[in-house]
Amino acid sequence: MYNVLIIDDEPMIREGLRTLIPWEDFDFNVIDTAKDGQEGFEKYKENEVHLILVDIRMPRMDGITLIETVRENDDQVQFLVLSGYADFSYAQKAIRQNVTGYLLKPVEEEELIEYVKRIKKTLDSKQASNELKASSLPDSRQAFLKELIDSNEDVSYPNLNRDVAGLGLEAKNYQVVLIKCLNQTNIDLEEARLRLTDYIEETWGYLFSRDHYLCILLKDIRPSLVHYNELYELVTNHMKGTNIVMSVSHVFPVIRDIGVEYRNTKARLDDAFYYKESKFLRSDSELFLMAKDQKDNEIHINEFPIHTVTERLYFALEALNEQALKNEIMEAAQTMINMEYSEEQIKTSFIRLLSMVLNKCSVNKPELSETLSDLTADLHKINDKTSMYVLIDYIYDLLFKVISSQNVGDQEGQLKKLVDFIHRHYHENLKLETLAKIFDYNSAYLGKIFKNHTGEYFNTYLDKIRMENAKTLLTEGMKVYQVAEKVGYSNVDYFHNKFKKYVGMSPSKYRRKTP
Structure with a gap:
């Protein structure tokens, strides 16, 4: 900010010039005014002044005398001379004293602004030059x-x-x-x-x-x-x-x-x-994950599907499948990248996601409460990760502790876990292909060993579990459409046909028949 001093023997002109233009908008500050050259010179000596607006004719010390006095020791301060029309020839003497210009009274706002802009450029240039000369070579x-x-x-x-x-x-x-x-x-x-x-x-x-x-x-x-x-x-x-x-x-x-x-x-x-x-x-450095063009996708995601991803991650933990866990974490990260999430949004979303997953585990796996509590306490460390790559590794290592804290067992043990999984999640959209991916099996092979283990094909076994649960819900007085939805059928007619084929009567008749 550059300092301005206004000197004129007419109070109205002094105050008018102070408010005529928005000085601060041009990096100038009117620090004071004076009624004549003598007072103006005293205030000039007391302050750091960059620009002086001075009238030609004033009592005690006129403008020309003031300029000559200041110029004896200072060739840096800028002057704008104020004069009446009759004083123009007199003002020309001031111009020879290294004065930037003169303004004819009454002063026009546009003309003053043009001068102020020009003076600011001069002062900026001088300031930069002075700073360059005054500093050391490294600073220069x-x-x-x-x-x-x-x-x-x-x-x-x-x-x-x-x-x-x-x-x-x-x-x-x-x-x-x-x-x-x-x-x-x-x-x-x-x-x-x-x-x-x-x-x-x-x-x-x-x-x-x-x-x-x-x-x-x-x-x-x-x-x-x-x-x-x-x-x-x-x-x-x-x-x-x-x-x-x-x-x-x-x-x-x-x-x-x-x-x-x-x-x-x-x-x-x-x-x-x-x-x-x-x-x-470097310019050839590669992004960890590239955003994929969603124009070719059938579904355009406007909001991160946190509940769906929570379920998939939980299924991977249930199945004790490390690869499925890695895949789901990477898919979640890819979705966030596609949605152009910021670093903060990614970290916040992962903290929320993992909180939901670990909470779901704590409800269904009370035996892991201590481990899950420790993992939940470590979620805040996600905010400390400085790259997506490191963040993904940390999230995987954290969730893998859920898997490593459980006994994986042999194939028979895995099949028992699969059956238990179906009994707990029969109401969801379960497909053999999805479970094969979660449990890390070829779907055809899983279907074969599942039949050997249970004596029934996967879909038959799933329908049986659903129907047995449907019978229980019907006996409790629940409406047919409610039962259909509860056991995993979005289409009531399809549920009706399935139930009649399995039980031998319609759901409504079974509901009426049951005491």
């Missing part, structure tokens, strides 16, 4: 590189080659490396930069900080995995206890392109959670 490089990154590619930079040479930034090719500190909210980037500067600039290039990242401009470094690994190890060794991920840009021959490469590299780093790599990312 940092300021220069930040300016290049922020500048529009279409804007010319007439002194680019001179500045590049003067700052020691000449090279045949460059690369940008961005470093992000993971799960660290108290990292002082400037302190980290100062700690690393000597090690980086001795061999690699120039280190600076930007946004929330440490940045390195590599000079004439041949791109290779060996070099990237060396750089990664160097940074981690000097930032002990800090988990980092790096992103490396393309090689570019012209330093003016640093802005484009910085933004592309930053975008990749911001999405680091979704990539396979855990150390450094």
Whole structure:
């Protein structure tokens, strides 16, 4: 913000100029006013002033005298001279005293705004130049590189080659490396930069900080995995206890392109959670899971089907099937990626999903209450995972403990578990193909060994379980359509035919017949 001092012997003009334009919108602040040149000069000495609006004719000390007095020791402050029409020739003398311009009373808002914009550009340029001269060479490089990154590619930079040479930034090719500190909210980037500067600039290039990242401009470094690994190890060794991920840009021959490469590299780093790599990312790095085009799918998902996925994961745990467990976790992750979930949404959804799965297990497996309680307490650690790959591994390891805490047994034991599973889930949409996948069998083979174990084909056995349960529900007075739905039949007529074939009478007759 630049400070403005208004000097005029007419109170209405002083206050009018204070409110004529929204000064703060142009990064200016009217710090004070004065009624004549003498008072104005005293207030100028007491404050840091960047712009003075001064009237030509005033008592005690006029505007010309004030300008000449200030100019004896200060050639930086900007002046805008105020004058009446009759004083124009007098105002020309002021222009020879390095005055930016003059405004004819009454002052027009548009004209003042144009001058203010022009003066701001001048002050900005002088400020940048002064900062560059006042800082050390590393700070000058940092300021220069930040300016290049922020500048529009279409804007010319007439002194680019001179500045590049003067700052020691000449090279045949460059690369940008961005470093992000993971799960660290108290990292002082400037302190980290100062700690690393000597090690980086001795061999690699120039280190600076930007946004929330440490940045390195590599000079004439041949791109290779060996070099990237060396750089990664160097940074981690000097930032002990800090988990980092790096992103490396393309090689570019012209330093003016640093802005484009910085933004592309930053975008990749911001999405680091979704990539396979855990150390450094490049333009050819692969995402852990790619979003699949849902145009070809029959069903378009608008909301994550958490209840359906809960059931499938629970079935996999019931079947003690490790592969099915892995498949279901990956399918859940893929669904979230397809839905363009953010990192936070993915973690939140998995915590909720696993809470529901473990809660379902605790209801049906009270013997595992201690294990399930410990696993539930560990769900919050999902928030600490820095990549999708690590997150999926953690979720699998966590749920696998449910399987490993149970006795898997031989094939006979597996078939007993399958039968028990059917008795507990007969009301759901059970299919032999689905159960074969869950219990890790070929469906045809499972059908064969199931018949050998039970003496009946799978569908026959399932219908029998459903019908026996339907008989019980009918005797309790439940309506036929309610019973059909309760035992797993969405079509009442189909249930009616099944029941009549199995029992020998219709459901309604059986309900009336039962005392």
